[in-house]
Amino acid sequence: MSNHSPRAGFLVGLLCAVALSAWFIAQVGAVSAGNATVFIVDWVPRLGIELAFRLDGLSMLFCLLISIIGVLVMLYTSGYFRTHRDQGRLQWLLFAFMLAMLGLVTADNILLLFVFWELTTITSFLLVGFDHENRKARRAALQALLITGGGGLVLLVGLLMAADIAGTYRVSELVASGDVLRSHDSYELVLALILVGAFTKSAQFPFHFWLPNAMAAPSPVSAYLHSATMVKAGIYLLARFQPALGGTEVWFYTLSIFGAITAVWASLMALRQTDLKLMLAWTTVMALGTLTLFLGSDVRIAALAAMTFLLVHAFYKCALFLVIGNVDYSTGTREIDRLGGLMRVLPITALIAIAAGFSMAGFPPFLGFIGKELKYEGALAIAGEPYLIAAAALAANAMMVAVALAIVIRVFLKGKTQTDREKIREVPWSMWVGPLLLAAAGLFTGIFPDMLAKSIIQPALSEVLLRETTVKLSLWHGINVPLALSVVTVAIGTVLFLKSALVRARLNQWLSVWPITGDRTYQASLVNTERLAQRVTDRIQSGSLSQYLTIIFTVFVVSVAAVWVTHRVPMNFSELTDVPPLALLICVLMVGATIVVAVSPSRLLSICALGIVGSGVAILFLIFGAIDVAITQLMVETLFVVLIAAVMLKLPKFPGQEHPGAVGGVRDASIAIGCGVVVGAITIAVGLSPLDLSITEFYEAASLPQAYGANIVNVILVDFRALDTLGEVAVVAIAALAVIALVTVRPQRRSS
């Protein structure tokens, strides 16, 4: 986190990332041959968590994306933030995020998976809030944290329950025990919990709104986290657990419906934006919806479509985000209406934009085209609701075409930019190398799809389907329904693009009356939580001591009385001891004195009465054979009365109004009487119960012969229970010091 050496941070991170990428590429051969790399070390065996990593086909797909895109993004960042003081901090965070993400997709222990899941949440929180002095960035960071963090908590419970049912914490073993999971009573609950986790992370409806807000992050961060990697964590989870939890109607319908809603809604929202970055953000949400939609079915071709589209999307979306970053960097704006004709001033960026945009639109010969064809093929192959899904895919794709065209044509090909054109320069090499490679990858793999299919997609697909499968991709597969749909898509997309101003106006009109959005709901619930918190806290913690005490004594009376009544405490009055007449007299006196203390408005009278009560207690002690206690009580009473009389002269008179109002008086009186009744009753009941005197008998026997003292009470104090006395002496000494400190140590000016 050093500020001083951003370069060092960058270089170390970059080198590590390159090394990791190289290592993953080196593993491709082994993994695609079906040999997963496994690494296991114990961590906390008691809780079932171990450092278990497993690099199989699915993990490999993600790892390659994460590490290679990570390298490119870090490179890009070094240019983008070349002179920014916090570049080093950002690079470290990006690297930390990359590690967390890699851990997430390779973890073979569900708790370890969760650990990394949360780490990605935290690192992304810090990244979204990178521009932390901007209030909007802070708000977006909190939103991302609360939504994904909350989802993470729910996910944890789901994972724990799944592990409980399957009897294993290993992901690979859990995945293999799908039958047990699906037939269990709690299957629906587990599914719901895990889906909440996945949906929040991958910005599925109704949790989708945090992702566009997270665009408060710098462009490279958005490119990396919010398009290429982190949001795919939820997709990874769905793909990973597809064999364990999928294949049921619940799974299918939940994923299809939520995926479809997300995709369609997000593409509508994308059309509506004028900020290029937000536009891309919404298409990302759309893409995530599509992925979810296709993971709903366990049909092979649907899963294949999902896996392929995952790659397609990572390539073009990351490139486009970085392109937008470049545009912003060069022109200082991302408003589509203020930009145009950038081809001439930003030729390389424009080239990248065209390549990536065409892949996004699904034009041949880009990989995007294959992805789109597969989507239609997959949609039509799904047994459940083929047309509905195809329609959703069609709508989403068409709008994607419109967005892609808008970016390519509006920004780069046609029109003129409204900003000062003289100052616009092409970005430095570090900022176009990354996106160029990504865009080129989209083209190259489109032309030669088989390489990708064999080594990357096929092993991943095998893991999702949990069976061996061969994948063959090709650009051209004859004239068929998907191709027809593609044509329709392009047609609709073009129309939408041409009429974009109209579409945007209509959408805005429509959405301005739309009552509920996720963002508003989120904000309202936060505000309401805060209001509730204030109301509850002010209610409980009112600042009034008498209210506090009233509550405490009420709790005391009510709970003790309730237990007393429900447990029907018996009282046996057969063995009462005699009442000495003197004791009776003293008791009557004390009762009278107590009443005087309670009601007397005169302070002097109260003190006298208090003294009488104290002395009465002393006399009672004396009557029942406690001479030491009686003397002590008398001495203490005397000292106390002297003290209180001295102090009281300085204090104000009783003001009256001690129990304000008739209600307050009655309430206080009933609580007081209740306390009296309760304590009296318990005292009588305990007094009547037989007492085991063996300890006292031991003291009586041992006092003289073993402790050499005839005064048993004193022997108890200084020998049998001397530790009590030690503590008590400490109390007296500290009480004195406390009193001295209280009156002598006066407040200082706050040392700050």
Add this chain to the structure above:
Amino acid sequence: MEVLFGILAGVLMAGGVWLILSRNLLKFLFGLVLISNVANLVIFASGGVTEGSPPLVGKSGIVEGVANSLPQALVLTAIVIGFGLVSFTLTLALRAWQSIGTTHVEEMCLSEQRAGATDENGGVLSVDDYAQLERARTVNSEQSMEPGR
């Protein structure tokens, strides 16, 4: 005698709680003294109340018919501790009066006043924030959020 002790404890307790619930710090103190006496009486009564001689071992070394010594020791300890605590509280009341200027507990709410001023530009989720957000929504123009070059 057990019943009498119980009634006495009950009365003292009721009087004590009544005083404790009053809004005057000095009366609170009186109440505290009363319920401390209740605690001592309860311990004493729990140890069995029979008239007996003090628990002293006679010359003969035989102990016969003496009162239960253990609760006496406990009560003695409790009395001395109670004295320390009550004296402290008395001084505290005095200092509170000298410093705050009241012994009426309802008027002593200094420590729990909310610092009312919420920050104009800092609140994470203050009510203002929401209103601002709503306004921003109607304008629907997103400014550049990049930290710049």
Add this chain to the structure above:
Amino acid sequence: MNGLLVACLLTPMMTAILAFLWPGGRVIKGAVSVCGTVLLSVFAALLLRQVWTDGPVSAQMGGWEAPMGITLVADHLSAMLVMVTAIVGLAVSFFALTDIDEARAKGGFDTFFQILLTGIVGAFLTGDLFNLYVWFEVMLISSFALIVLGGDKVQLDGAVKYVAINLVSTVLLLTAIGLVYGMAGTLNMADLNGSLAELPDQSLVTVVSVLFLIAFGIKAAVFPLYFWLPASYHTLPISIAAVFAALMTKVGVYALIRTFTLIFTPESDMIATVVLVVALLTMLTGILGAISHTNIRRILSYHVIGSIGFMLLGLGLGSPLAMAASIFYMMQGILVKALLFMIVGVIEKRGNSSELSELGGLYRSHPGFSILYLLAALALIGIPPLSGFWAKLMVLEAGIEHQAWWVIALVLLASLLTFIPLMRIWFEAFWKAAPRSDDAPVKEPELSNAASGSAARSESMQLAPVVALSAVLLLIGLAPASLISLTDQAAAGVLNVDAYLQVVLGSGAAPIEEMKP
């Protein structure tokens, strides 16, 4: 006999006496205090090691066999608590060197602080109910002293509430102990385990147990009895607030756990339900309180309450795993709370305020320190792999084991809500740009070299315990296995008291004649 038990108890007591009687100023007294806590830490570590290897240990005071005399006893739970008490004591006594001014030191800060530790250690180690009361009083009177020490009127106002409510709880406790003696005829807690269970009529025992629940509930600051805590914590010097927040309420929690597993066993069913409900309510109202405030200290004070709820879940659920979770949470919670309060101290030093609106810019100016706060806050929230996560994980697993869905749902809700206040501190004090204050002059250039040197020294002296505690917590987070195994044993020892009874009472109660040579 076991000298370590006595050593743990006497070390802070002797330190207290020494710190008062030894002539000298702030530095000398502070040094004595630090040395005392170092020694206490050593003894506590030895004690913990012994308990870990050989099981619970006991010492009979005055050589009088239990239940005649008073027994000191340390099982896993007690030994662990003494250990964290020593660690917190050490950190705070170090922190206090620069935090506590000369006048407070002269007034006896170090003595009160050490006596407070004595009371806490005594409460953790004693095996006698009345003796527990005595140590509670020792703790209480020294906390009274600390709370009023050099206080202005706001602090005195908080102190009045603190003192009043705690005294009421004390009297209830004393009454309850008297009643227990009246029923069982013994005060030794191990002995009470058998004696109370043998009573023919259990209804009265239950009634009395409610008294304990209330008295300890006030001490532990559970809903709806926690009023004293938010009223008093935010006005104190930070060293005092830190030790209060970290330790005081936990003694109440410990007492609840001890009494309701050792003494009142047969009644666990009804009481357990009550404890569970109370725990959940405490958790939620605590978090809501934290959300409702904008002052760092108040936020953290309410967090203390919220975490108490968490610590009582184990007692409410009653299974070994849940109990272990609570104990683990308690151990790391004590350290996190002490750490957070010390961090607040540093924040206050740097920003001259604990009010969020007046703070800002710390992330820009002190990035390393910011990371410390973030780690502590995330540990408290329970983000893996930090310490709080393990407790949360254990609680959730226990909840699943019990099929206690409500508990799980509320724990999740509370965990989620915990984000808000802690992140609010992060946003306002750290991320937000520093507020421009036109009236406050910029300090740095005005300081002379010597002054800035001493300021830097005092700053680094305050940061040292912060860094050290952070390191301990990080270690707990990354390598929790041994602490978890300890808490497992502690939970087992708490729920199955045979070993405890054995070490206190020996094999069967010895006849009176054989008591002493």
Add this chain to the structure above:
Amino acid sequence: MNSIIFRTVSRLLMGLMLLFSLFLLWRGHNEPGGGFIGGLVAAAGLVVYGLADGPKSMRLILRADPGAIALTGLLIAVIAGLMPVVGGSDFLTGLWLFIGATPTDKGLALGTPLLFDIGVYLAVVGGVVGMVIAIEESL
């Protein structure tokens, strides 16, 4: 309370009470009395004197800081408890020395419990007097 008679009487009374308190302390192990009671009586004597002559004179009589006296008392009590530990016994075990013991009579019994009681006495005297002085002075 400025009357000379009261002051003289209070001084006399204080002397008597101090003596009596020592007597109570000494015999406390066998007869009613002991460190607490003795300490309280002594403190009461000093307080009476202080009422007559003002808190300053109480300080003069004590010659030492009452807080220090109280803590010294605590220290003595701890030391009394620790003495048997040196000999390998438990903390707070009674160690006894019988001066002039005969087979029938134990003679003068001096033991650590007595020392402990002296600590208690000092703590109570110091504590109570300290509190009273502090309160008096703050009025």
